[in-house]
Amino acid sequence: MSNRVSRRNFLKQGAFAGALILTAPGLVKTYAANNKLNFGFVATGGRGGAHLGMGKANTCVALCDVDLARTKKAQEMFPQAKVYQDYRKMFDEMGSKMNACAVATPDHHHAAAATRAMSLGLHVYCEKPLTWSIYEARVMAELAKKKKVATQMGNQGHANQGNRRVVEWIRAGVIGDVKEVHTWTNRPVWPQGYAELPPKQDVPPSLNWDTWIGPAPYRERRENMHDFKWRGWLDYGTGTIGDMGCHTWDCVWWSLDPKAPLSAEVIQVEGKNSITHPQSVHYKWEFGPNDWRPGFTAHWYSKNWKPPLPDEIKNDPDLPDKQKQLKGSGNIFVGTKGKLFVEGDYGNSPRLIPVKAMEAFKEKGMPEKIPASPGHHEEFLMAARGEKPWDYPKSNFTYGGPLVEAMLLGIVSLQAGEKVTWDPKTLKVTNCPKANRYVRREPRKGWELVTA
Numbered sequence: 375m376s377n378r379v380s381r382r383n384f385l386k387q388g389a390f391a392g393a394l395i396l397t398a399p400g401l402v403k404t405y406a407a408n409n410k411l412n413f414g415f416v417a418t419g420g421r422g423g424a425h426l427g428m429g430k431a432n433t434c435v436a437l438c439d440v441d442l443a444r445t446k447k448a449q450e451m452f453p454q455a456k457v458y459q460d461y462r463k464m465f466d467e468m469g470s471k472m473n474a475c476a477v478a479t480p481d482h483h484h485a486a487a488a489t490r491a492m493s494l495g496l497h498v499y500c501e502k503p504l505t506w507s508i509y510e511a512r513v514m515a516e517l518a519k520k521k522k523v524a525t526q527m528g529n530q531g532h533a534n535q536g537n538r539r540v541v542e543w544i545r546a547g548v549i550g551d552v553k554e555v556h557t558w559t560n561r562p563v564w565p566q567g568y569a570e571l572p573p574k575q576d577v578p579p580s581l582n583w584d585t586w587i588g589p590a591p592y593r594e595r596r597e598n599m600h601d602f603k604w605r606g607w608l609d610y611g612t613g614t615i616g617d618m619g620c621h622t623w624d625c626v627w628w629s630l631d632p633k634a635p636l637s638a639e640v641i642q643v644e645g646k647n648s649i650t651h652p653q654s655v656h657y658k659w660e661f662g663p664n665d666w667r668p669g670f671t672a673h674w675y676s677k678n679w680k681p682p683l684p685d686e687i688k689n690d691p692d693l694p695d696k697q698k699q700l701k702g703s704g705n706i707f708v709g710t711k712g713k714l715f716v717e718g719d720y721g722n723s724p725r726l727i728p729v730k731a732m733e734a735f736k737e738k739g740m741p742e743k744i745p746a747s748p749g750h751h752e753e754f755l756m757a758a759r760g761e762k763p764w765d766y767p768k769s770n771f772t773y774g775g776p777l778v779e780a781m782l783l784g785i786v787s788l789q790a791g792e793k794v795t796w797d798p799k800t801l802k803v804t805n806c807p808k809a810n811r812y813v814r815r816e817p818r819k820g821w822e823l824v825t826a
Contacts, residue, residue, distance in 0.1 A: 411497075411758055414468060414475040416461045416487045419444030420601060421501050421528070422478035426451060428499070428751055436468040441601075443580040459582045461487050462820075469494040474758045477501060478528070482590045482610045485510035486821050492517045493824040497524040497758035499751070502620035503612050504771060504778045508786070509814035512801060513823055515775030519765075524757030526750070526767040527774030529620040531720030533747035537625045540707075540716060540724045542743050544629035545666070548735065549709030549726070554671040555626050556681035559719070560702040561614040565598045566606025567645025567653030572597040589817035606650045612785065613651030614676040619781040620774070621719040622703050626672060627777045629707075632661040634776065636669075638783040639793035644678065646788070654678040657784035674784065681706060684727060686713055692729035786812045 413429045414436035415422060422439070426448055434452035438461045439445045445457055458464040461483075469490075474497040477487045485505045491498045498518075504527050505511040518525045531537060544552060565572075575595045577583045583595055590609045593599075598606070605611035637660045645653030654677040663669045675681060680700045687698055707714040712731055717723040726732040747753060753767040765772060779798070787794045790809035796802075803809040817823070 409759065411473040411755070412471055414438065414464060414472045414491075414496075415448065415478075416464070416475060416483075416491075417478040418448035420478065422476070423447070425476040425478060425499060425528075425751070428474075428476060428755060429455075431755070432474075435471050436464050438464045440583075440586045441578070441581040443578070460585050462490065465490045465494060469496065472496055474498070474524075480586075480604045480610050481506040481612050481616060483588050485514055485823055486589050486817065488514060489517055489824045492521050492523050492525075493826060495521060495523060497754070498771075499526045499528065499754050500771075501528040502774070502778075503527075503616040503781065504620075504774045505782075506610075506612060506616075507812075507814055508779045508782045509801060510823065511775040511778040511782070513825055515771045517825060518771035518775075522764040524754055524764050524767060525771040526754035527620065527769045527771065527778075528750075529624050529769055529774070530750040531621050531722075532624055532628070532769040533750040533753065534720050534722055535746060536716070536724050537628060537721035538742070538744040538746075540625040540714065540721055541629040542740065543714060543724070544707065546740065548712070548740075549707060549714050550711030551668050552630060552670050552707050552709050554673065554708045555630075556673045556675070556706045556708070557619075557622050557626060558675040558680045558700065558703055559614050559618045559622055559677075561618050561676055562606055562651070562653070564603045564606050566613065566650040567647070568650060569647040571649060572599075575599070587818070589821035592818070608648070608650060608789075611651070612782065614655070615657065615674055615781050615784055616778075618703065618719060619674065620777065622705065623672075623674070623781065624769075624777070625716055625721040625724075626705060626707075627780070630661070630667065630670065631664060632670075632672075632780070633664070634661075634798035635659040635672075635780050635783055635796055636662050637793055637795045638780075638787040640784070640788050641673075642679065643788065651785075652788070655784075655788065657787070659780065659784065684713055684715075686727035686731070687715070690728040 411432040412435045413432050416438050418437055418439045429452060434455045437445050437448050437455045438458040440459050475491045476499040477484055478501040481503060484500055488498045488500045504514055575597050577595050605617050639658050641658050642656040643652045656679055657674040659672045661670050683700060703719045705716040713727050715725055715727045726735050756762045757764055757766040783796055786809050789812045790806050792806055794803045794809050795805045797804050801813055
């Protein structure tokens with residue numbers, strides 16, 4: 375069967391199953407639709423503050439942050455909530471009183487916190503990237519499926535209309551078979567790429583430093599380590615591919631449904647070291663075919679590098695010169711029949727290039743197949759309340775887990791110093807045994823994942 379026929383059947387049979395609103399009464403939990411959920415929040419500052427609104431619409435019973443100075447604003451919002459510095463204690467004492475929680479810690483804590491919550495039957499919203507390691511991402515996805523709890527990864531652009539249009543156009547063959555995709559970001563906007571440890575920094579009285587370190591190897595506090603700038607540290611963050619890949623790469627993953635990469639490698643790197651992520655990096659992945667498209671190649675460029683400007687932009691007489699450039703972030707899909715350009719991190723502005731190609735496409739018209747989202751947080755809340763099945767949120771952990779696994783394989787190849795080939799069934803690098811130590815690390819005692 376040709377790819378065209380497969381795509382037509384795919385659309386005809388409603389195969390956008392991950393995007394459509396499905397209901398199955400047997401899967402719906404028993405919360406009444408008008409009941410409020412009892413929420414706990416793991417991290418209240420930084421990205422944690424972006425999710426506190428879910429507590430305002432429901433009931434917040436517990437707040438946790440390693441830095442008590444960062445809980446003050448949240449405490450003003452929820453004066454009745456019990457306050458903790460260690461989420462392990464919070465779940466031990468308050469788990470039975472909670473229905474749901476939001477996890478917005480640094481990356482290295484995501485899995486330790488979220489698996490504890492899911493093991494208690496709690497619904498979990500977790501910030502992107504889902505996890506610090508490939509192994510953790512697999513555990514998170516499998517545990518969510520086993521417990522059948524509502525989950526959502528915090529890549530809010532997944533709810534945007536632009537991403538839905540990318541999925542529809544790619545799967546309908548608008549640009550033919552996709553041969554390669556190029557994705558770029560202006561990150562990092564935090565320090566990384568240096569080889570020497572920065573100076574030591576005192577720990578403020580409000581901060582429990584040992585708990586902040588949590589599952590990771592212990593280090594003394596240093597400049598540019600906490601807050602926010604932890605993203606650049608290998609022990610705690612996942613660099614630009616972890617920070618922004620779940621956003622900018624989301625339309626690539628959703629539209630092409632690659633499942634798992636065959637390999638990953640570093641094409642070019644600037645500022646590689648053993649402490650932080652590099653200043654700039656160019657990753658490349660190879661993906662195999664599925665039942666409706668051939669294999670393709672994906673590229674990721676950070677900070678100082680971008681893909682070449684396509685001729686369809688550079689030579690377009692209908693574009694002003696000031697628009698003939700690649701700005702902060704975006705994607706270019708290269709197909710056998712054309713190219714698709716997606717500007718920005720959240721899939722909001724997809725268009726065919728050059729301008730005349732998009733104009734002709736608009737004239738032809740194409741019906742919109744994927745229903746609009748009620749909202750990224752709302753998807754999660756609807757499932758947590760039992761109004762929708764546990765897997766209704768469109769970026770749930772069974773979607774986000776494999777996406778993060780693929781992205782993080784790039785970091786494995788970076789740390790191994792060579793191209794790696796991948797077996798997703800065994801979670802093993804097959805050509806470079808030394809690389810497998812970067813797939814999974816043993817957490818510090820007391821911070822192990824809860825997998826049952």
